[in-house]
Structure formats: structure tokens, C-alpha cells
Amino acid sequence: xxxxxxxxxxRLAFIAAGIVSSVALAxxxxxxxxxxxxxxxxxxxxxxxxxxxxxxxxYGPRGVARMDELSAWLGGAExxxxxxxxxxxxxxxxxxxxxxxxxxxxxxxxxxxxxFVLNVPxxxxxxxxxxxxxxxxxxxxxxxxxxxxxxxxLGKRLVDLGVPDxxxxxxxxxxxxxxxxxxxxxxxxxxxxxxxAVTAMRSVPGQKFRFDFTPSRGRDAVPWTQCYPGxxxxxxxxxxxxxxPRGMSFDEQVKEPYGLQEHVDFATxxxxxxxxxxxxxxxxxxxxxxxxxxxxxxxxxKPLYNTVTDYCPHGVWQCKDNPDAAKVYRxxxxxxxxxxxxxxxxxxxxxxxxxxxxxxxxxxxxxSACTPVELSDxxxxxxxxxxxxxxxxxxxxxSPS
Numbered sequence: 001x002x003x004x005x006x007x008x009x010x011r012l013a014f015i016a017a018g019i020v021s022s023v024a025l026a027x028x029x030x031x032x033x034x035x036x037x038x039x040x041x042x043x044x045x046x047x048x049x050x051x052x053x054x055x056x057x058x059y060g061p062r063g064v065a066r067m068d069e070l071s072a073w074l075g076g077a078e079x080x081x082x083x084x085x086x087x088x089x090x091x092x093x094x095x096x097x098x099x100x101x102x103x104x105x106x107x108x109x110x111x112x113x114x115x116f117v118l119n120v121p122x123x124x125x126x127x128x129x130x131x132x133x134x135x136x137x138x139x140x141x142x143x144x145x146x147x148x149x150x151x152x153x154l155g156k157r158l159v160d161l162g163v164p165d166x167x168x169x170x171x172x173x174x175x176x177x178x179x180x181x182x183x184x185x186x187x188x189x190x191x192x193x194x195x196x197a198v199t200a201m202r203s204v205p206g207q208k209f210r211f212d213f214t215p216s217r218g219r220d221a222v223p224w225t226q227c228y229p230g231x232x233x234x235x236x237x238x239x240x241x242x243x244x245p246r247g248m249s250f251d252e253q254v255k256e257p258y259g260l261q262e263h264v265d266f267a268t269x270x271x272x273x274x275x276x277x278x279x280x281x282x283x284x285x286x287x288x289x290x291x292x293x294x295x296x297x298x299x300x301x302k303p304l305y306n307t308v309t310d311y312c313p314h315g316v317w318q319c320k321d322n323p324d325a326a327k328v329y330r331x332x333x334x335x336x337x338x339x340x341x342x343x344x345x346x347x348x349x350x351x352x353x354x355x356x357x358x359x360x361x362x363x364x365x366x367x368s369a370c371t372p373v374e375l376s377d378x379x380x381x382x383x384x385x386x387x388x389x390x391x392x393x394x395x396x397x398x399s400p401s
Contacts, residue, residue, distance in 0.1 A: 051298055051299065051302055051303060051305075051306060053077070053079065053080075053306065053308070053333055053336065054067065054070075054079030054080060054081045054082070054083070054307065055067070055070050055079065055307070055308055055310040055315070055316075055317060056083050056084075056278075056307050056308070056309050056310055056311075057070065057310055057317075057318065059084055059085065060084075060100070060103065061103040063082075063084065064082065064103050064104065064106075064107050066318075067079045067082070067107075070310075070317050073317055073330065074330060074333055074334050074335070074336075075334035075335040076335060077333055077334060077335055077336045078336070080111075080113055080114050080115060081114065081115040081116070081117055081305045081307065082104055082107050082108060082114065082115070082116050082117065083116075083117040083118075083119075083277065083307045084104055084117075084118060084119070085118075085119040086100070086118065086119065086120050086121060086154075087121075088121030088123070088124060088125070088126025088127060088179070088180070088181075089124065089125065089126070089127075089128075090124050090125075091124050091147075091150050094120065094121050094124060094150055094154065095150050095153040095154045095157065096153075096154045096157040096158065101118075101157065101158070101161055101163075102161065104116055104118075104163070105158075105161035105162055105163045108162075108163050108166075109162050109163070115167060115305055116163050116165075116166050116167065117166075117167045117169060117212075117277060117305060117307065118158075118166050118167070118168055118169065119169040119172055119277070120154065120168050120169065120170050120171075121171070121179070121180075121181055122142065122170060122171040122181035122193065122194070122197060123135075123138050123139075123142070123147075123179075123180045123181045124180075125180055126179050126180045126181055127178070127179065127180070128180065130180045132184070132185040133185075135180055135182060135185040135186075136185040136186040136189070138180070139185065139186045139189035139190050139193055140186065140189045142189070142192075142193030142196060142197070143189040143190075143192035143193045143196065145196050147193075147196070147197070148196055148197070148199075148200040149200075151196075151197045151200040151201050152200045152201065152203060152204060154201065155200065155201035155202075155203070155204035155207055155209065156204050158207075158209070159204055159205070159206045159207055164206050164207050164208045164209070165208040165209070165210070166209055166210075167209075167210045167211075167212055167236065167275075167304075167305070168201065168209050168210070168211050168212065169212045169214050169238065169277050170194065170197060170198070170211055170212070170213075171183075171190075171194060171197075172214045172215075172238075172240065172277065172278075173214070173215060173216045173220075173240055174190065174215060174224070174227050175215040175216060175219070175220040175221060175222050175223070175224035175227060175258075176215075176216050176220045176221050177220075177221045182221070183222060183224075183226070183227035184221045184222045187222065187226050187227055190227055190229075191227065191228070191229040191230070192229075194213075194229040194233060195229055195230065195233050198211050198229075198233040199233070210235035210236055211233060211234055211235050211236070212234075212235065212236040212237075212238045212275055212277065213227075213228060213229065213234045213236070213237055213238065214237075214238030214239060214240055214275070214277050214278075215227065215238075215239060215240070215258075216239070216240045216241075217239055217240065217241040217242075217253065217256075217258070217259055217260065217263070218256055218257070218258050218259055219257055219258050220258075223257075223258055224258055225258070225266065231270050231271070231272070234270075234272060235272065235273075236272060236273050236274070236275050236304055237263065237266060237267040237270065237272045237273075237274055237275075238274065238275035238276065238277050239260070239263045239274070239275075239276060240276070240277060240278040240279070241253065241260060241276060241278070241279045241294075242278070242279060242280055242281070242282040242283075242309075242314065243280070243281050243282045243283060243284045243287055243290045243294075244282040244283035244284070245283050246283040246284060247284070248283075248284070250289065250290055250293040250294070254297075260297065264301055273303065273304040274301060274303045274304065275303045275304050275305050275306065276298065276303055276305075276306035276307065277305075277306075277307055278307060278309050279294060279306060279307070279308055279309065280308050280309040280310070280314030280315060280316075281313060281314050281315070281316075281322055281325055282313060282314060285313075285322075286321065286322040286323065286324045286325050287325060288324040288325045288327070288328045290325070291316075291325040291328040291329055292328050292332070295328070295329070295332055295333070308329075316329040316330070317329075
């Protein structure tokens with residue numbers, strides 16, 4: 001699930017943020033194995049044989065800056081993957097609106113071994129609660145090629161920014177009900193639409209994109225295997241896997257239908273590397289056993305990359321609600337792929353905010369009775385130096401409730 005969605009549904013509980021990421025040293029999934037045992041993952045001494053890692057810390061430039069702080073907290077560990085999400089409110093943002101991707105491109109190009117992972121919605125109004133009938137209609141439009149130009153535009157923008165090797169997590173968690181780009185209302189049209197979008201982006205000269213098919217763990221609304229669009233248009237088989245539902249052990253998360261083991265087995269059968277674009281704590285609180293077992297699973301299976309979601313209730317560094325799991329994460333990953341430095345805590349104690357839907361500016365020719373509007377950092381970054389305000393007289397004398 002995206003940070004935008006969580007921000008809306010749990011606004012009183014926490015605020016979405018962050019870029020969490022990890023890159024595996026091996027590009028293929030590990031051997032198919034049974035349930036992981038209770039042994040601890042190898043520590044820093046075995047760092048060179050285990051996957052690299054990172055964290056989702058915020059959408060924009062602040063998230064990029066915080067990666068250095070997290071690295072210091074982890075004893076100089078090198079974060080080799082940056083991960084962010086394109087807003088799905090309108091097509092202009094799904095195309096990669098100006099000033100959103102530039103800092104990520106700069107970060108990626110700073111070192112050759114870095115990986116940039118970008119979640120791309122397949123439909124606008126992606127978190128607007130669109131009904132199944134309308135979703136089915138739009139999926140048919142996509143399958144017919146009506147949205148191809150949007151994906152060509154995004155592909156060209158990424159190539160022009162110098163990140164033609166971006167990993168594109170297209171239409172993530174399609175097996176659920178959260179997003180407009182869900183598969184359930186019409187799986188056949190969804191698969192055809194995925195093919196159209198991938199083909200459009202691959203048509204851009206100079207591209208080297210890899211496309212990550214990433215359902216959520218378990219069956220959810222439909223079995224995710226029913227949505228798989230084909231080996232020729234999928235480069236990576238991912239899985240978003242949080243510690244849920246309440247009371248489910250890690251062993252059950254491994255063994256359940258369409259769970260962690262089936263994910264590895266499916267990818268192996270299709271000769272694809274695996275990934276974990278989103279993972280972290282959730283319904284079972286500060287669960288240090290989950291953290292230890294998930295890190296061991298990652299070390300054994302060696303995904304191409306993994307990204308822990310570092311904001312409450314999922315995270316470890318920016319979320320103070322999970323001290324026991326945070327200690328496990330820090331102890332087991334500290335110093336990997338980098339020399340030790342003095343650990344630091346986040347300098348900004350506030351939880352980062354996610355983007356809200358951009359709004360149109362008010363009429364600049366009628367500034368009277370205009371009240372400034374406080375915007376999220378992402379929207380203000382999108383607007384640049386411009387400010388928004390609301391004219392009270394527009395409400396015919398009524399203040400907005």
C-alpha cells in the first residue's frame with residue numbers, strides 16, 4: 001500500500017513518509033527452502049555475503065538527505081537503493097511531473113552500484129475509491145492502448161534525467177482492493193493493459209527499465225497469480241509483506257497460500273529474481289521476532305532489492321514506537337558495506353509527510369480577503385515559490401468548515 005493511502009486512512013495515527021530501500025548482491029532468488037529457523041541472521045562480519053539495504057524515508061529531497069543520517073545510525077552502512085512513489089491523482093503526475101524526480105536522479109547517478117526504484121500507478125484517481133464497474137471500464141481502455149502516451153512520456157522523462165535503468169514497480173498490490181489500478185474487476189484486461197504500458201515504456205530510445213510485478217502477500221481479494229501478465233513483460237517478481245494480520249506468526253506468513261514461500265517458488269519457476277519493495281511491522285506491534293526472522297529470510301533468499309517502510313507503525317529509525325525491533329534491525333545491519341561511524345539519531349523529530357492532491361491556485365487578480373493555505377512539503381515543492389490562498393468572499397461570507 002502506498003504512503004498516500006495510509007496518510008488518508010490513518011491520519012490521526014501517523015503520517016506517511018520515507019524512502020526505504022535495499023539492494024541484493026545477487027540478481028536471482030535464492031534456493032527454494034522451507035520455513036526459516038529461529039537462528040539470528042549473520043552480523044556485520046558477514047556483510048559482503050548478504051543483501052545490501054536502505055530505507056524509505058520521505059518522498060522528495062528530504063528523503064534523499066535522510067539516507068545519510070540513517071547510514072550513520074547504522075554504523076556507516078551503505079544504502080544502495082532509493083525508492084519513491086509517483087502520485088496517482090492525475091495523469092500529469094503519473095507522467096513524472098517536473099521537479100519531482102530530479103533529486104532522485106541525482107542520487108542514483110552519484111554511484112554506479114545504486115538502484116532507483118519507482119512505484120508507478122497505472123490509473124489516475126488511484127486512491128479515490130473508484131467502483132469496480134468504472135475500474136473495469138478503464139482497464140479495458142488501457143488494454144486498448146488509450147493510455148500508452150502517458151507511459152511513453154514517463155519513460156522519456158526518466159531517460160532524459162539520466163536514469164534509464166530505473167526499476168518500475170508498476171500497478172503494485174493489484175491483488176487487493178485499495179487502488180483503482182487493481183486487477184480484480186477484470187484480470188484479463190489488467191494483464192493486457194500491463195503489457196501495453198511496458199511496451200510503451202520500452203519503446204523509448206535508450207531505456208533499460210526493469211519491471212517489477214509486486215502483489216501484496218497472501219490471497220487478498222484475488223490470487224495474485226491470476227494477475228501475472230507474462231514472463232516477457234516482467235523482469236522481477238516482488239512482494240509487499242507486512243507483519244499482519246494480528247496474531248499471524250512468521251511461520252504462517254511463510255506457509256500461507258500465496259505467501260512468502262509460494263512467492264519464492266513462483267519466481268524460481270519463472271526464472272525471475274525476487275524483491276520486497278515494501279516490508280515492515282504492522283498489526284503485531286513492536287515484534288522483534290518478526291524483524292529477526294524477516295531479515296534472516298532476506299539474507300537467505302537474496303532478493304534483487306528490499307525496502308523496509310520506515311514510518312510508524314512499520315518502521316525502526318523514524319518510528320519510536322518500535323524500540324525492540326529497531327534494536328534488532330540496527331544490531332544486525334550496522335556497518336554492512338561501509339566503515340563504522342558515530343551513530344546519530346534523526347535530526348528532525350517530526351514525522352515526514354506524504355503528498356496531498358495538488359490544488360489550483362486562486363485568482364491572483366482578486367487578492368482581497370485571501371487567507372493563506374498551509375500545504376504539505378511535497379505540494380509546496382511542486383509549486384516552487386508560489387503560494388496558495390483561499391478567498392473568504394468566494395464562500396459568500398461563509399468560512400470553510
